[in-house]
Amino acid sequence: MKIANLNEKSGKVELQGFVHEFRDMGGLKFLQLRDHSGTIQVTIVKNKVSEEVLDAVKGLTNESSVIVKGEVKTNEKAASGLEIIPENILVVSKAEPELPISVNEKGITTGQSTRLDWRSLDLRKPRMQAIFTVQSAILEGMRKWLLDNEYRQVFTPCLLGVASESGSEVFPVVYFDKEAFLRQDPQLHRQLSVAGGITKVFDIGPAWRAEQSHTTKHLCEHRVCAVETGFIKDERDVERIEEQVVISALTNVKEKCANELKLLNVEVKIPKAPFPEFCFPELYDILAKKGKKLEHGSDMDTEAEKILWEHVKEEYGVEFYWVNRFPFKIKPFYVMRVDEEPDRARSIDLYFKGLELSSGGQREHRYEKIIEQVKEKGMNPESVEWFTKFFKYGVPTHGGFAIGIERITQSLLNVENIRDCVLFPRDPDRLVP
Numbered sequence: 259m260k261i262a263n264l265n266e267k268s269g270k271v272e273l274q275g276f277v278h279e280f281r282d283m284g285g286l287k288f289l290q291l292r293d294h295s296g297t298i299q300v301t302i303v304k305n306k307v308s309e310e311v312l313d314a315v316k317g318l319t320n321e322s323s324v325i326v327k328g329e330v331k332t333n334e335k336a337a338s339g340l341e342i343i344p345e346n347i348l349v350v351s352k353a354e355p356e357l358p359i360s361v362n363e364k365g366i367t368t369g370q371s372t373r374l375d376w377r378s379l380d381l382r383k384p385r386m387q388a389i390f391t392v393q394s395a396i397l398e399g400m401r402k403w404l405l406d407n408e409y410r411q412v413f414t415p416c417l418l419g420v421a422s423e424s425g426s427e428v429f430p431v432v433y434f435d436k437e438a439f440l441r442q443d444p445q446l447h448r449q450l451s452v453a454g455g456i457t458k459v460f461d462i463g464p465a466w467r468a469e470q471s472h473t474t475k476h477l478c479e480h481r482v483c484a485v486e487t488g489f490i491k492d493e494r495d496v497e498r499i500e501e502q503v504v505i506s507a508l509t510n511v512k513e514k515c516a517n518e519l520k521l522l523n524v525e526v527k528i529p530k531a532p533f534p535e536f537c538f539p540e541l542y543d544i545l546a547k548k549g550k551k552l553e554h555g556s557d558m559d560t561e562a563e564k565i566l567w568e569h570v571k572e573e574y575g576v577e578f579y580w581v582n583r584f585p586f587k588i589k590p591f592y593v594m595r596v597d598e599e600p601d602r603a604r605s606i607d608l609y610f611k612g613l614e615l616s617s618g619g620q621r622e623h624r625y626e627k628i629i630e631q632v633k634e635k636g637m638n639p640e641s642v643e644w645f646t647k648f649f650k651y652g653v654p655t656h657g658g659f660a661i662g663i664e665r666i667t668q669s670l671l672n673v674e675n676i677r678d679c680v681l682f683p684r685d686p687d688r689l690v691p
Contacts, residue, residue, distance in 0.1 A: 262295035262517055264340055268330040273298070273342070276382060277322045277353075278362055280315070287315060291326055291342070294387045296517065299336040300326055300344055307344055314347040321353040321361055321382065370675060377682055377691055388518035389679060392511055393667045397462065399510030400483050400503050400661070407502075409458040409485065414447035416440060416464065420641060429468050429478075440466040443660055446645055448486035449592070449621055452656045453648045457488030465660075470686050474675045475613060477664060479684035486658035493594075493604040493620040496657040497580055500608060500616065501531040503661070504578065508670070524671050527577060534570065535580040538602065544569060555585045555601070567612030581607045582619075591631040591642070594622040594657075608659070610669040618659025625649040 259271050278292035289300040302315060318324075328344035359376045360366040361383055373380040380386060401411070417438045421428045429440040444461045451459045461484045469476060487499060505528060511519070512526045519526060536544065542552055548565045552558070558566065558581070570579050586595050586603040596602040604620040622628050628646050632639050639646065667679040677683040682691060 260295040261291070261293050261298045264298060264330055264338075266330065266332045266340065270327070270329050270345075271342070272325065272327045274325050274350075275323070276361075277318060277320050277324060279320060280318045282315075289315065289318070289324075289326075289344075289347075291324070292382075292384070294391065296338070296384070298338055298340060298342060299333070300328065300342045300347075301333070301336075302344060308346075311344050311347050314349055318349065319353045319355045321357060321379070323350040323353075324348060325350060370677065374677065374683065374688065375691075381681070384521060386678070388515075388521045389667065389671060389673065390681070391518045392515050392522075392671060393663065393679065395511045395514050396507045396666060396670070397483070397663065398514075399507035401460075401462070402510065403503050403506035404460050404485065407458070409460050410456055412448075412451055412456065412459050412461055413463065414441075414444040414451070414461050420644065427468050429466050442467055444482070444484045445486075445658065445660065446592070448484055448658055449656065450645065450648060452486050452488040453651075453653045457654065457656070459487075460485045462663075472686060474677075475665065475668065477676060477680065477683060477685055480665075480680075481663040482660040483663060484658065484660040486656060488654045488656045490620065490655050490657050493582065493606050493618075493657055496618055496620065496659060497535070497582075497606060497608075498532065500618065500659050500661070501529075501533060501578075504608075504666075505529060505531065507666070511670070522671055526670065529576060529578045533578045533580055533608075534574050534576060535582050536566065537581075537583040538585060539583075541566070541581065555587055557584065557588050563609070563612060563614070567609070570609075577611050579609050581609065591635045591637060592621050592628065593631075594620040595627075595631075604657075606659070608661075610666065613665060613669045615665055615669065616659045616661040618657065620655070620657035623649065623653045623655050625653075 261273060273291060275291045275293035278290040278297050281288045285304040287302040290297050291300050302311060325348040326342060326344055327346040328342040331341050331343055332339060333341040359368045359373055359379055361379060418441050419438060421439050428442060431438045431440060443465050444463060448459055448461060464479055464481055466479050490496060508526055508528055539554055542554060545552060545562055545565055548569060550562050550565050552562060583602045584605040586601055589603045589605050594604045596604060606619045607614050608616045622631060628649055629639055632642055664676050664679040668676045673679055
């Protein structure tokens with residue numbers, strides 16, 4: 259049983275957790291027991307518990323792991339209104355008295371770098387437990403909608419024989435007598451899954467970017483929920499699918515994580531589909547009216563993204579919105595162009611509270627067009643033949659997206675630094691623990 263489920267009718271229970279705080283007042287001792295769901299007071303009165311219980315808590319230290327058997331009683335003075343009167347306490351593992359970082363954080367603030375050095379202790383904090391409980395619910399909600407709508411979960415390769423996009427942002431790996439690369443995105447193999455007749459597919463897994471980015475929203479290793487759908491009409495079909503995946507994720511969080519959201523002081527707002535959409539080149543005019551001039555054919559920079567987010571809040575009052583029809587010249591070879599406007603791409607980004615959450619769109623499925631675009635991007639067609647050769651054989655229209663799991667967690671919970679949304683983050687400076 260978890261602590262959050264206890265009530266005055268629970269009776270005798272067995273609880274496992276950590277000593278959040280221990281106070282010894284002689285004949286009266288208080289053990290604050292913590293598990294991932296909350297805390298409860300264990301009250302130890304000398305003449306009301308056994309000698310075995312008293313012996314067990316002698317010299318007990320904070321963060322020791324314990325198993326407590328006892329009876330749940332009401333106590334108006336206890337923070338939760340409940341307490342445990344213990345019949346037995348087993349100290350599974352005693353913690354050293356001097357902790358390298360504070361877990362209960364009473365009046366103590368520890369810098370993030372130090373916290374990450376001691377990440378397993380840092381993860382014990384109620385706030386961290388709440389973040390990862392919510393993240394799990396996000397993933398559960400995504401998978402539920404996808405499986406309910408006949409998508410098949412697959413596992414695409416993490417090791418590639420060639421760089422998936424730009425060679426400057428990939429991690430090379432020694433692969434026996436060859437050079438391999440960690441994938442930047444599972445997209446190309448999702449496309450090949452559609453080419454293979456698995457026309458509704460999703461992949462949840464890691465991706466890597468060898469970027470020297472030290473910002474609060476970038477990681478070298480991150481996770482994505484990546485979806486690909488065959489036989490779409492255009493990129494707006496992809497938008498409608500992704501909207502439902504997001505709505506399902508947030509609905510699941512709201513239904514299952516009330517305690518965690520309360521602890522984190524977050525209100526989840528379920529968005530209504532369709533989300534507002536802003537297209538290039540009209541987007542340049544919107545930004546120009548706000549004092550931000552961008553050269554036509556260029557992408558938005560960080561300042562432009564902030565200005566657009568302020569515009570969306572003021573004019574629409576929503577948290578999710580689309581950016582579509584990016585300039586083709588800034589997009590990869592596999593993106594489909596708008597036939598009547600070849601300088602525009604059927605490429606979409608989903609934003610959540612001003613943070614780019616995902617990229618996607620409609621892919622080019624016509625072999626001749628793909629080869630034409632490969633050459634236009636200055637690439638050697640032979641370098642991507644392993645991918646393009648399948649498009650000679652009747653590949654349907656298709657499109658997809660990849661939602662950053664850490665990013666949706668960060669944005670939903672208003673977490674300042676994305677590293678707090680990863681169990682063990684990997685950035686340009688960190689490879690351990």
